[in-house]
Amino acid sequence: MFKKVLLENNIPVLLETVKEAHSLCIGIWVKTGARYENPDNNGISHFLEHMFFKGTEKRTAEGIAMETDSLGAELNALTSSEYTLFYVKVLDEYIEKAVDLLTDIFLHSTFPETGIEKEKNIISEEINMVEDTPSDYVHELFNKNVWGKDGLGQPVLGSKETIETFTREDLLRYIGKCYGRGNIVVACSGNFREEEFIAYLNRSLGGLQRNSEKRRELSSEFMSGLHVIPKDLSEAHVCLGLKGMPYGSEDRYSMHLLNTIFGSGYSSRLFQNIREKRGLVYSIYSFHMSYSDTGLWAVCAGTEKKHINEVINITVDEMRNLSGTVTSDELQRAKAQLKGNLILALESTSSKMTNIAKQEIYYGKYFSPEEVISMVDSVTLGDVKNLAQRLVGDNPLALTVYGPVKEEDIKGSGKVLQ
Numbered sequence: 001m002f003k004k005v006l007l008e009n010n011i012p013v014l015l016e017t018v019k020e021a022h023s024l025c026i027g028i029w030v031k032t033g034a035r036y037e038n039p040d041n042n043g044i045s046h047f048l049e050h051m052f053f054k055g056t057e058k059r060t061a062e063g064i065a066m067e068t069d070s071l072g073a074e075l076n077a078l079t080s081s082e083y084t085l086f087y088v089k090v091l092d093e094y095i096e097k098a099v100d101l102l103t104d105i106f107l108h109s110t111f112p113e114t115g116i117e118k119e120k121n122i123i124s125e126e127i128n129m130v131e132d133t134p135s136d137y138v139h140e141l142f143n144k145n146v147w148g149k150d151g152l153g154q155p156v157l158g159s160k161e162t163i164e165t166f167t168r169e170d171l172l173r174y175i176g177k178c179y180g181r182g183n184i185v186v187a188c189s190g191n192f193r194e195e196e197f198i199a200y201l202n203r204s205l206g207g208l209q210r211n212s213e214k215r216r217e218l219s220s221e222f223m224s225g226l227h228v229i230p231k232d233l234s235e236a237h238v239c240l241g242l243k244g245m246p247y248g249s250e251d252r253y254s255m256h257l258l259n260t261i262f263g264s265g266y267s268s269r270l271f272q273n274i275r276e277k278r279g280l281v282y283s284i285y286s287f288h289m290s291y292s293d294t295g296l297w298a299v300c301a302g303t304e305k306k307h308i309n310e311v312i313n314i315t316v317d318e319m320r321n322l323s324g325t326v327t328s329d330e331l332q333r334a335k336a337q338l339k340g341n342l343i344l345a346l347e348s349t350s351s352k353m354t355n356i357a358k359q360e361i362y363y364g365k366y367f368s369p370e371e372v373i374s375m376v377d378s379v380t381l382g383d384v385k386n387l388a389q390r391l392v393g394d395n396p397l398a399l400t401v402y403g404p405v406k407e408e409d410i411k412g413s414g415k416v417l418q
Helices: 044-051 061-070 092-108 113-131 134-147 160-164 168-178 194-202 252-263 269-276 305-325 328-345 349-362 369-378 381-391 407-413
Strands: 002-006 012-017 023-030 074-079 084-091 184-190 225-230 236-243 284-290 295-303 398-403
Touching: 002 194, 012 194, 012 349, 023 092, 023 349, 044 074, 044 084, 044 113, 044 168, 061 074, 061 092, 074 092, 084 092, 084 349, 092 194, 113 134, 113 160, 113 168, 134 225, 134 236, 134 295, 134 398, 184 349, 225 407, 236 305, 252 269, 252 284, 252 295, 252 305, 252 328, 252 369, 252 381, 269 284, 269 295, 269 305, 295 305, 305 381, 305 398, 305 407, 328 369, 328 381
Parallel strands: 012 184, 225 398
Antiparallel strands: 002 012, 023 084, 023 184, 074 084, 236 295, 236 398, 284 295
8 A cells, every 4th residue: 555645844755555564665765866966076976875874973883784784674775877765674573773773874974084085995996896897887888978978977986086085075065965855755665554654754854954955957968879998808898779768758668668579588589689599699688777857778788799790780670670570479478578577576675665766756656556557558569669660760879889899890880870
């Protein structure tokens, strides 16, 4: 059962009661992330997320870790381009302790200077790990080439250069600017008593009176073209794509189905035609990434240098031909796959918590699983074909290649720049 209530300071709280569960997951969502950072402080959202766990006025960092383990809880956080999330998942009998722990971290962290300097080294190592994993790093390069060096093109982790400049005053200033009540959403899913839970929140988060400043909003213009980043690697890593759909698009379920048919799963066209039939890659998949105002539909693959143009050409041909070749059998199979993935994902309280929070942030309303399934079922073959034609058509593509290649090795394919 879903319900939305407001705390005493008007912070929205989204509640989904699951009486048969023995746990609950609570998330505090802040509508800020890498997209809204200035280039000279890129990475501060993620850096700050780490620093919330370094001690509060009444808990040390070690104390936070020990208390979390003593509850058998999962306490963590994550940062994206458009939001930052702090969450705890715990047995339902520990709800009061879980709320106290999570809100103490969120409201009363002290951000010690010594912790800041240590965290700079830790996040620098995190950046090294991404750069040392080509299949991950190519996504970062692709985003920068597609969206530019500002806004959506900025990496969540930032750069070693920007991170090194952060001070305690920078963190406090960022909190004052972005961590106001107007930017906060709370979500909870699991087994809990509503009145009790809201009372716990009102005693802590409900007392927050800080307001958020106006966010730094940037337009997001998709940029096509070829970008090659030479690197001595055993494989060439490819990201190829087009502008996609924003979160709130009425065509979002057609988009999910189109992507499922094209490159999501073992039965998809890309996997079958490029890996299974031709053996040109080990991994290939398509994905759709939505944002508040735009989206990205792309394919990622890793292949030997000698196969790279063949992989690119087949992928582009598959994408260009989608609108005229999608079949009703493929659509029905994609619907079954999508509905199955949805139901399985919503078996956990953490997934339910994430689902209701994102619906509030991006749609401003709640859609039940039954409503979502009904909307998936209502998509017709014509809807999918029309969307494929609108998205692909003759539009130029963006292509990023990272590996043992040069630009002249790629241009022979020709198709990505058409």
